[in-house]
């Protein structure tokens with residue numbers, strides 16, 4: 073019997089497993105797909121590797137949330153392209169989203185307005201980002217469930233910054249209205265794009281602090297690993313196994329039940345015992361397979377959030393260098409028009425593998441991923457013929473939009489694949505193909521988020537459905553919170569066994 077069974081080998085599950093294994097517990101990961109990664113996974117075709125969702129790892133440098141993960145499991149730093157930023161293509165201008173704070177401070181005033189109101193808005197966002205990125209790096213944990221959580225939050229935020237926690241009650245829309253900037257078209261369009269990508273929600277409803285963290289995410293450092301997520305996972309899995317961790321792939325969880333002091337995990341490869349369980353599965357899957365107490369606790373959240381789910385579509389291209397020539401940045405975010413809602417290509421991300429990254433593509437070629445948000449409903453209940461026609465037309469539309477940046481893109485592609493919510497449902501086990509966490513609002517995040525401790529002893533939740541939500545950095549922070557809780561429980565059980573043993577003597 074292992075100390076901990078980890079259900080699901082996405083980034084949240086693998087990060088939690090590696091932390092626990094490195095801390096001396098025995099762990100076993102169960103992943104339904106043939107390889108790890110989930111929504112931060114990859115596939116390979118004709119010598120190219122493509123990132124199926126996340127292309128960049130956030131805050132993985134020393135001292136960062138991801139950097140702390142690598143240090144705590146004894147893994148060497150990432151090797152790849154540390155992005156100097158990326159370019160946002162608005163309908164009437166481009167804005168370079170520099171990582172460098174001085175360049176960015178200058179660019180935003182020059183391209184987006186420099187009135188006193190603009191400067192006050194940026195000053196507030198910078199202050200919130202600075203304090204709450206630091207709090208994340210120190211291991212802040214929400215929702216607050218115990219006195220220990222409250223003390224930890226005070227330590228992470230710092231007494232001198234506690235007054236800023238009042239902004240947890242504000243939305244981004246509230247602050248834009250306060251500064252009378254809500255009608256500034258270009259500013260709000262750019263903020264909306266950054267917020268949709270990181271917090272998934274509309275600018276008016278996004279919680280202010282979460283939005284401030286999302287808007288400044290590139291300041292925390294974005295890295296595309298050499299070979300993309302393929303290169304990252306190759307190293308990570310090797311390291312996890314080197315620590316003694318056990319990974320079962322093509323191993324679907326069927327159900328989990330309480331057994332004595334621990335749990336029995338029923339899978340397509342047999343039954344496994346564990347003292348504790350960490351579920352890093354999508355929440356509806358956890359609710360379906362976990363002991364009934366977990367399902368009952370999750371029912372409230374699943375019902376509350378069922379209208380707040382979103383999907384994504386991605387085009388994967390394998391192209392020659394000449395088709396992506398002429399740009400110094402490898403990542404671009406595009407808005408086609410100010411007059412339509414975001415999604416379906418109106419706000420899309422174009423990621424190109426770095427020149428010379430031959431783990432991502434054959435020499436002389438590059439991997440390109442074009443991703444956008446979409447509504448999951450639009451891809452449901454179609455006939456196979458309609459679905460195929462919609463998929464093809466959608467892919468061509470995204471490629472055409474991307475030709476604003478790369479006019480020759482996909483003129484002669486070696487690979488041209490299109491992923492939709494149905495693809496995510498099939499390959500990553502996401503019910504209905506909903507990806508990321510919920511669209512975050514004041515009523516479903518932070519103190520109202522799905523907690524990692526759902527109230528079943530020794531059964532924990534992690535991943536982008538739980539606090540702090542979506543994205544690799546959030547999942548990695550969640551893995552730290554959960555790994556610490558699992559270790560506390562492990563020590564508690566061990567010491568009670570020792571005490572019982574002593575009484576026996």
Ligand SMILES: Cc1cc2nc3c(=O)[nH]c(=O)nc-3n(C[C@H](O)[C@H](O)[C@H](O)COP(=O)(O)OP(=O)(O)OC[C@H]3O[C@@H](n4cnc5c(N)ncnc54)[C@H](O)[C@@H]3O)c2cc1C
Nearest residue numbers: 080082083084104110111125126127325501535536543544
């Ligand atoms: C298009 C797109 C672009 C993105 N871009 C970025 C980015 O650039 N940077 C960033 O930080 N984030 C990005 N994200 C978000 C990020 O990829 C996700 O938030 C994160 O990967 C979620 O990880 P997870 O471990 O919580 O869940 P998942 O990745 O969904 O992992 C869950 C795992 O459980 C497995 N599973 C499901 N059911 C079962 C079962 N019954 N038995 C066993 N296993 C099962 C799945 O196969 C999967 O591997 C992007 C997401 C998308 C979709």
